[in-house]
Amino acid sequence: MNRKMILTGMAMVGSVLMSALALAQTPAPTYESLRDGILTAKCLKCHSAGSTSDANQMPFDTYAALLADVDDSGTKILIPGDVNDSILNKALVKTPPSMPPKKSGIPPLTPEELATVQLWIQNGAPEK
Numbered sequence: 001m002n003r004k005m006i007l008t009g010m011a012m013v014g015s016v017l018m019s020a021l022a023l024a025q026t027p028a029p030t031y032e033s034l035r036d037g038i039l040t041a042k043c044l045k046c047h048s049a050g051s052t053s054d055a056n057q058m059p060f061d062t063y064a065a066l067l068a069d070v071d072d073s074g075t076k077i078l079i080p081g082d083v084n085d086s087i088l089n090k091a092l093v094k095t096p097p098s099m100p101p102k103k104s105g106i107p108p109l110t111p112e113e114l115a116t117v118q119l120w121i122q123n124g125a126p127e128k
Contacts, residue, residue, distance in 0.1 A: 028119070028120075028123055029120035029123070030120070030126050030128050031126065031128070032127065034116070034120060038109065038113050042108075043060050044060060045100075046104060047059055047060040047061070048061040049062075049065070057070070058070055060077075066078045066125075067080075081123075081124045083118050086121050088117070092114055092117065097109075
């Protein structure tokens with residue numbers, strides 16, 4: 001092998017290791033971190049108790065509201081640990097995405113934001 005190939009290989013391995021280290025140092029998402037970031041930017045304009053939108057019937061502005069039943073049948077917005085059956089995730093992964101609605105003018109979640117929300121649900125949706 002020539003020296004250039006070895007150095008290129010070492011640089012690639014170093015890059016992968018640095019990315020893995022950065023991910024390992026990223027704190028696990030919590031409701032508080034989502035509320036202060038993704039939820040505020042993409043959801044709370046409509047999904048808050050003070051909103052005039054119809055979506056205020058499914059508020060996300062408190063942790064308790066996310067865990068509450070949304071109707072008399074026991075349907076929940078969020079099922080901690082169950083990404084696939086959580087209404088929150090289903091609304092975000094629809095094709096085309098239904099949340100946030102196009103008419104809101106709010107851009108859809110990025111793949112990274114969606115992955116963060118899904119990781120939070122999968123990890124049991126911790127509050128803090």
